[in-house]
Amino acid sequence: MRIEAELRPASSQSALDKLMAARARLVVVAAPAGYGKSALLQSFADSLGMRIEGPVSRGPGVRIVDDGAYLDAARVHTLIGEGETGERVVLASRNLPPIDWLSLQMSGKAQVVGVEDMRLGLGETSALLEGRVSGSDDLARRLHQDTAGWPAAALAGVEILRSRDRGADPAAPLLQGAAARGFFRTFVDDVLPADLVAFLSRCAVFDLLSKDLVEVAFSTRGAADFLRCRDEFMLFVPSERDGFLKLPPALRRHFNRVHPVAPEDDAQALLATISWHEAQGLEDVAIDYLLRMDLAEEAARLLALHAPRIRRQQGDSPKMLGWLESVEHKGGYLGHELQLWYVRALAFSMRLDEAEARLERIVPQLAEGDDAAMAFAERLRITVAARRGDAEQTRQLSQDWLDRWANDDALQAAGVAIMYALAHGYAFDERACRRMLLMARHYSTQSANEAGNVWAMGIEALTELDGGRAQLALDIIERAESHAQSACGRNSTVAKMLGLISATVQLELDNFEAVKDGLDHGYATSSYGLPRLHIAAQEAMTASVEHSQGINAALLSVHQDGIHGWFYSHMGQLLGVRMLIRAGRVEEASTRFDAVRDAMANRMDARMELDFQAVEAWLRFAHGDAAGARELLLPLIDFAELHGQRRWMTSLMLLRAACEWALGELGTARRCFSRAIAVAASGQLLRTVLDLEWALRAMIAHMVVDDQISTQSRHFMANVMARMGMTPPEDAEAAPLEKLTAREAEVLMALDSGMIARDIADRLDVSLCTLKWHIKNVYGKLGVRNRTGAITVARRFGLI
Numbered sequence: 189m190r191i192e193a194e195l196r197p198a199s200s201q202s203a204l205d206k207l208m209a210a211r212a213r214l215v216v217v218a219a220p221a222g223y224g225k226s227a228l229l230q231s232f233a234d235s236l237g238m239r240i241e242g243p244v245s246r247g248p249g250v251r252i253v254d255d256g257a258y259l260d261a262a263r264v265h266t267l268i269g270e271g272e273t274g275e276r277v278v279l280a281s282r283n284l285p286p287i288d289w290l291s292l293q294m295s296g297k298a299q300v301v302g303v304e305d306m307r308l309g310l311g312e313t314s315a316l317l318e319g320r321v322s323g324s325d326d327l328a329r330r331l332h333q334d335t336a337g338w339p340a341a342a343l344a345g346v347e348i349l350r351s352r353d354r355g356a357d358p359a360a361p362l363l364q365g366a367a368a369r370g371f372f373r374t375f376v377d378d379v380l381p382a383d384l385v386a387f388l389s390r391c392a393v394f395d396l397l398s399k400d401l402v403e404v405a406f407s408t409r410g411a412a413d414f415l416r417c418r419d420e421f422m423l424f425v426p427s428e429r430d431g432f433l434k435l436p437p438a439l440r441r442h443f444n445r446v447h448p449v450a451p452e453d454d455a456q457a458l459l460a461t462i463s464w465h466e467a468q469g470l471e472d473v474a475i476d477y478l479l480r481m482d483l484a485e486e487a488a489r490l491l492a493l494h495a496p497r498i499r500r501q502q503g504d505s506p507k508m509l510g511w512l513e514s515v516e517h518k519g520g521y522l523g524h525e526l527q528l529w530y531v532r533a534l535a536f537s538m539r540l541d542e543a544e545a546r547l548e549r550i551v552p553q554l555a556e557g558d559d560a561a562m563a564f565a566e567r568l569r570i571t572v573a574a575r576r577g578d579a580e581q582t583r584q585l586s587q588d589w590l591d592r593w594a595n596d597d598a599l600q601a602a603g604v605a606i607m608y609a610l611a612h613g614y615a616f617d618e619r620a621c622r623r624m625l626l627m628a629r630h631y632s633t634q635s636a637n638e639a640g641n642v643w644a645m646g647i648e649a650l651t652e653l654d655g656g657r658a659q660l661a662l663d664i665i666e667r668a669e670s671h672a673q674s675a676c677g678r679n680s681t682v683a684k685m686l687g688l689i690s691a692t693v694q695l696e697l698d699n700f701e702a703v704k705d706g707l708d709h710g711y712a713t714s715s716y717g718l719p720r721l722h723i724a725a726q727e728a729m730t731a732s733v734e735h736s737q738g739i740n741a742a743l744l745s746v747h748q749d750g751i752h753g754w755f756y757s758h759m760g761q762l763l764g765v766r767m768l769i770r771a772g773r774v775e776e777a778s779t780r781f782d783a784v785r786d787a788m789a790n791r792m793d794a795r796m797e798l799d800f801q802a803v804e805a806w807l808r809f810a811h812g813d814a815a816g817a818r819e820l821l822l823p824l825i826d827f828a829e830l831h832g833q834r835r836w837m838t839s840l841m842l843l844r845a846a847c848e849w850a851l852g853e854l855g856t857a858r859r860c861f862s863r864a865i866a867v868a869a870s871g872q873l874l875r876t877v878l879d880l881e882w883a884l885r886a887m888i889a890h891m892v893v894d895d896q897i898s899t900q901s902r903h904f905m906a907n908v909m910a911r912m913g914m915t916p917p918e919d920a921e922a923a924p925l926e927k928l929t930a931r932e933a934e935v936l937m938a939l940d941s942g943m944i945a946r947d948i949a950d951r952l953d954v955s956l957c958t959l960k961w962h963i964k965n966v967y968g969k970l971g972v973r974n975r976t977g978a979i980t981v982a983r984r985f986g987l988i
Contacts, residue, residue, distance in 0.1 A: 203305040207232050207278070212292075212299035213271030214264070218284040220422050222340025222375040223306045225280040229254055232278065251275040261285045268297050282379065283420040303422045307337030316346050336425040336436035344371040345438075372442040380421065387413040388423070389447035392440045393454040394461075395473055396432040397424060404464045405457040429470070455481050466490065472498050475511055484520030487511065495529050509533035524554060528564050535571045543572050563593045567600055574607045579795070582611035594631070602631035602640035609647055610721075613654070614795060616831040621651055622953050638675035639682045642668050646682070646689045650724060656834025656871040658696040660930040665690045688721065691728040696835075698874040698911065703732050726760045730767070731875070739771050762803045770882050774810045781807060798824065802836075805843060809883060814850035821847065832951075838867045839876050846883040857887070862901070869904035870933055877908050885912065928969060935962045940979050 207215065207228065217225050229252055233240050238247035243255035257263075259281040271277045284300065292298035308316075313335075314328035327349075335341035348368060377385060390406065391397060391414075399418075403411035417423045424433035435443070458477045465474035471494040478487040491498075491511060498508070512530045516522060522530065527550045534543035547568055554561050566589055573581040586608035594601040609624035625644045632640030645668035652661040665686060672683040691706030707729055761784040768777035785800055792800075801820055809817040821844045828837035841864035848857035868877050877884070888909065909915065928936065931952075938948040949959040967973060970981045 202309075203228055203301055204231050204235075206305050207301050208235060210278075210299045210301070212296055213276055214268045214292075214298040215276070215278045215301065216259070216264075216284065216298065217278065217280045217301045217306075218259075218422065219282070219303045219306050220338075220375070221282055221379045222338060223303065224339045225282075225306075226254055228301075228306065229278065229280055246275065249275055251277050253277060253279040256282075259283055259285055261287045264298065268292070271297075284422060286415070286419045303425075306339070307425075308332070308335075308339055308342055309337065313337070313342050316342055317349075334436075334438045336438075338436055338438075340375055341371070341436065341438055344368065368438070368442070369446060372439070372446070376423075376439065376442070377446075384413060384417060384421070385447060388417065388435065388439075389443045390449055390453070390457060392435060392443035392447075393449065393457055395434065395476065396427050396429055396470065397434055398432050401461055401464065405460050462486075466494075469497075472507070479511065479514050479518070482518055484515045484518035488515045488520040488522060488526060491515065491529070492523060492526050495526070509537050524550060524561060528561065528568065531565075531568050532571065535568065535575055538575060540572055540576055543568070547572070559593075559596065563589075563597055563600060566593070567604060570604060570607055574611065577614070577793075579611040579614045579793075582607060583615075586611065590627075598631045598635035599637050599640075602628050602635060602637055602643075605631055606640070606643050606647060609644075613647070613651060616795075616827075616833060618651060618655065618832040619953060622648075625651070638671070642672045642676065642682045642686065645671070646686050649689055649693060650721075653693055653696060654835055655832050656838060656867055656873060657930060657934070658693060658835075658872045658874075660871075661693045662690075662697065663930070665693055685721070688725055688728070691732075692724040695728045695731050696875045697872055698878060700732060700735050703728055704736075707732060723759045726763060730760070730763050734767060739767055759799065762799055765803050766806060766879070769806050769810050770879065772882070774807070777810070778807055798827065802840065805840075806883075809843060809847060809850075814847040818844060818847040818851070834867055834871065835873055835876055838864050838871075838873055839880065841867075842877065842880050843883055846880070846887065849887045861887070865901045865905060869901045870937065872904075874904075874908065874911075878911060881912055885914075888912075888914070928966065932962055932966050932969070935959065936966050936978065936982055939963070939966075939975050940982070 203217075207217065217228060219225055230240055233245065233247070233252060236247050236250065238245060238250075238252070240252065240254070243253065245252045259279070264285060264287060267277045267279065284302070289298065289300055293300070310329065310332045313332040317328050317331070331342060331345045331349075335345060380388075387406075387410065390410075391402065394401065394405075397414065399411050399414050402414045406413075418433065423435070423439070425436055426432075427434040434440075458481060462474050462477065465471065465477070471490050475487050475490050478484075478490070495508075508529065512522065512526065512533060515526075516530075527546065531543045531547045531550070534540075534546065547565060551562075551565050554565065566585075570582060570585045570589060573585055586604050589604050590601060590608070594604075605624050605628035609621045609628060612618075612621035612624060625648055628644040629641050632638070632644065645664055649661040649664040649668065652658075652664060669683070669686050669690065672686055676682050687706045687708075689706075691703045694700075694702035694706060707725075761780065765777045765781045765784070768774070768780065781803060788796060788800075802824055805817045805820040805824070808814075808820065821840050825837060825840045825844065828834075828840055841860050845857045845860035845864060848854075848860060865877075867873070888905070934952060935948070938951065941948075943951070945959060945963075946956060949956045952959065954962075967978055970978050972978045972981055
């Protein structure tokens with residue numbers, strides 16, 4: 189492998205930018221072998237119009253040194269002195285002496301361009317694969333994670349992938365085999381002193397590293413070696429845990445394979461640190477180590493003692509299930525409490541039959557009077573029902589639980605109320621959903637459970653999105669994310685859930701960069717097994733994959749999600765049908781639709797019937813049967829409007845407009861289109877409209893110039909047309925009025941409906957006093973004194 193010769197194109201752009209901006213008298217480019225120091229200096233010289241000639245090169249006011257000599261404190265001060273009296277010095281070094289670099293930097297004497305600056309980002313790692321190795325974003329992500337941004341290691345991985353047998357295991361580690369051993373010999377074994385190689389071989393047994401940890405495991409000498417590896421040779425990289433380091437995964441595997449340590453020595457080192465890990469709040473790491481040593485009873489003890497805190501730290505990840513299965517397999521004892529955690533882990537992994545069977549065995553064994561355990565068990569019944577998608581049973585069990593246990597355990601009551609709210613939402617009962625969310629926040633406040641409040645805000649955002657208020661949903665998410673950051677931390681379960689919901693809201697606003705960020709941060713594959721969150725994850729992930737990789741990759745994503753056994757996987761399959769229709773593959777869409785409907789025939793509930801009916805309308809219109817599509821749409825539109833599902837209603841109404849247009853009913857088409865676009869414009873339902881481009885494109889140009897389209901709708905349609913690649917109309921004159929808030933806009937539209945104030949308050953789920961305050965603000969901003977004046981002015985400026 190010609191790794192060193194190719195390091196230049198693999199150099200990090202951020203490192204060059206920092207080097208160009210540096211003004212200190214001494215700039216040290218410090219990184220281990222294989223980080224492209226020489227390549228970086230060559231790029232720096234090119235930018236100055238210099239040529240690198242040998243170990244020392246001179247240019248206008250600068251001296252570039254790449255002599256491979258060891259850097260110690262004395263040499264640093266000598267070079268600083270030379271820089272103050274003559275040329276600036278830019279030096280490459282494989283080590284960094286332990287001196288006060290911060291003071292030197294603050295005084296402008298020295299600056300370090302270090303490992304963090306030279307490490308490749310995910311995009312730069314992906315660029316290395318382009319044109320060399322065929323593969324997906326997943327391959328680039330794995331290579332980046334495996335090498336921790338180490339440029340030479342990434343290039344070695346690319347070289348190995350190019351020569352790898354096509355039939356090799358795609359899940360195998362990317363840096364392995366003779367080629368990988370040759371790479372590490374060049375860049376690690378031949379560079380490090382033998383004593384440090386031996387030290388790092390012993391460190392390879394640990395997932396996380398710190399000075400205190402290695403001191404406990406290997407005494408004071410180990411702590412000194414750790415500091416040398418960290419500060420001089422810079423071989424560790426940050427871990428996912430704040431304050432801890434780790435060996436790059438590929439390097440750790442190299443030490444385990446090429447420089448193995450006797451198993452009894454590894455076990456001794458791990459055992460010496462178990463208590464230390466527990467004291468540091470790293471019980472999950474300690475459990476991993478204990479199970480690695482087959483100490484199942486001790487692992488079970490730690491699990492029973494710390495299960496709630498571990499769950500809060502990690503979320504309901506498959507790791508908890510793996511631990512419990514391993515403890516049971518190795519003969520460890522699982523008491524009733526751990527058995528209940530086992531049920532929870534099975535439920536969150538969607539192994540619902542197993543969870544239910546185990547729960548039925550445990551409940552009769554619970555001691556009479558153990559109310560806490562019984563409340564936990566009954567809550568798990570709700571969890572299983574919710575993940576089955578059985579909204580009616582979830583609501584019944586939730587009500588029974590709250591009646592019996594809510595006063596005794598406000599913390600669990602908050603979680604039950606949230607599942608109750610989601611079940612109401614799944615059944616299109618928006619008012620009951622909002623009422624349960626208020627109860628969830630009440631219980632969360634009562635139990636000082638900030639995570640519960642944030643959860644409720646996240647579900648509220650989804651409710652607003654379904655109600656056709658995407659911008660309001662985004663405002664709620666932003667407040668919730670800020671609250672979660674301060675109260676729970678960015679990596680908490682609830683913060684990741686918000687990332688998922690944020691992706692769904694940003695999808696409606698057609699902001700795919702933000703969608704990707706939300707999916708990367710959230711639990712995009714598990715989504716807690718709850719129907720509404722899983723549907724949200726499917727929508728956002730499928731659209732993101734389709735946007736970046738095309739429809740075939742998105743269809744594959746839908747298929748892979750469906751085979752996991754989700755009871756409500758029909759939603760993902762129907763997403764696939766709609767994608768095929770949008771792509772013009774109508775016959776393929778029909779075949780898939782029939783197959784999904786047949787598969788779900790024996791377990792179809794009322795919600796599924798509506799979903800299938802809506803997609804069948806798409807299919808009929810795509811086949812040219814506009815009359816049949818309209819017949820299906822009419823009752824669906826009435827249902828969506830009655831239940832406040834304005835987002836869904838907008839989609840249905842737009843398709844009806846297309847049907848009416850195709851049937852020659854131009855007046856009806858105009859009215860349907862105007863009404864749908866008014867709702868979409870007020871709620872910024874951009875993606876809902878764009879998803880129907882295939883049906884609407886032929887008529888949009890006529891509709892946007894129609895006199896029934898308001899100014900607000902014209903602006904919205906100009907944006908839609910621009911995204912469709914059509915020429916938007918000239919911007920209408922903006923209303924010279926103070927901007928209404930999202931809630932005030934809702935109030936204004938309700939005033940136009942003719943409803944009395946009390947009915948408006950009930951519909952918006954606010955008190956009469958609050959509604960009057962909103963009406964007063966609307967009148968003030970429009971400069972009127974009554975409802976008639978408000979409606980007149982609003983229509984003049986296209987606000988309704």
